[in-house]
Amino acid sequence: MFAKANPLPSLDLLDPVEPLDPGHLEDRSERSRDMTELKTTPTLEGVKRRSRRLVPVLGVTVIAVVALAVLMTRDGGVASPESLASAYMEARENLDAETAQALFALDATVSDEGYDLSEMPALFDWYRALNWNWTRGECAEPSNPPGEGGTIVQCSTEFESDWTRALGHAPITADVQILVSEGAITTLTSALDIEFEGVWGAFFTWIDANHPDDIDQMYDSVGPLLDDDSIALWEQYTDEFVEEMTG
Secondary structure (H helix, E strand, O other): OHHHHOOOOOHHHOOOOOOOOOHHHHOHHHOOOOEEOOOOOOOOOOOOOOOOOOOOHHHHHHHHHHHHHHHEOOOOOEOOHHHHHHHHHHHHHOOOHHHHHHOEEEEEEEEEOOEOHHHHHHHHHHHHHOOOEEEEEEEEOOOOOOOOOOEEEEEEEEEEOHHHHHOOOOOEEEEEEEEEEOOEEEEEEEEEEOOHHHHHHHHHHHHHHHOHHHHHHHEOOOOEOOOHHHHHHHHHHHHHHHHHHHO
16 A cells, blocks of 8 residues: 555656755855854853754644745745744744744754754743844845855844843944745854854853853853853842842
8 A cells, every 4th residue: 555655666767866065155255254153162161062952753844834935925835945934933933942943944053052953942041041032134145156956145234132232332233144945944154243242251251250150061171061050140140240240
């Protein structure tokens, strides 16, 4: 019965798939010279690897249903690359991880602050702990998109958090490059303004002075640990940091 029902008895019948080469997204020369990837590394020894939250099977089913609703236009067609990128930026602004995840291909590469697709819900929880507010700008396809394998869409955004507000810092700008292929995001790379390093460093210096025993509960070699206990500490110490900075 399986053999008779199988519409594709052999993979040899499929057209060959050209490999995706998003290497240009990793070339710093392709980005604004005022931007930097947020891969902050605390100067510590023995930091823990972050806890990874895997998306459960039920969650994948829900995400697939959400994806159908997001990716289809009213006339039944597939959303344009610009619309798809804008939908991701809106989901990020709303800290809606479910909708954001639904926009990606299953094998997508996400170098968004150094975290992978399965960790997006936890990353958005970390944003909430810091009262991190994204404000999306415009998304536009480059006039001469480099590379092959899809359409590159460039989006602008900026953000504030309790840290920036406590330090009297202006909103931090960021660029997001999104590669879209066959109706899904296949590669995403974020670059934050270099000024964020100063804000990040100010908070780390404060933690190191006031709660040094909790550093390995909060940081790994890439950035914040994303388990529940760690995020609770980030929220608690962010409140303390703000109270001290604002008097």
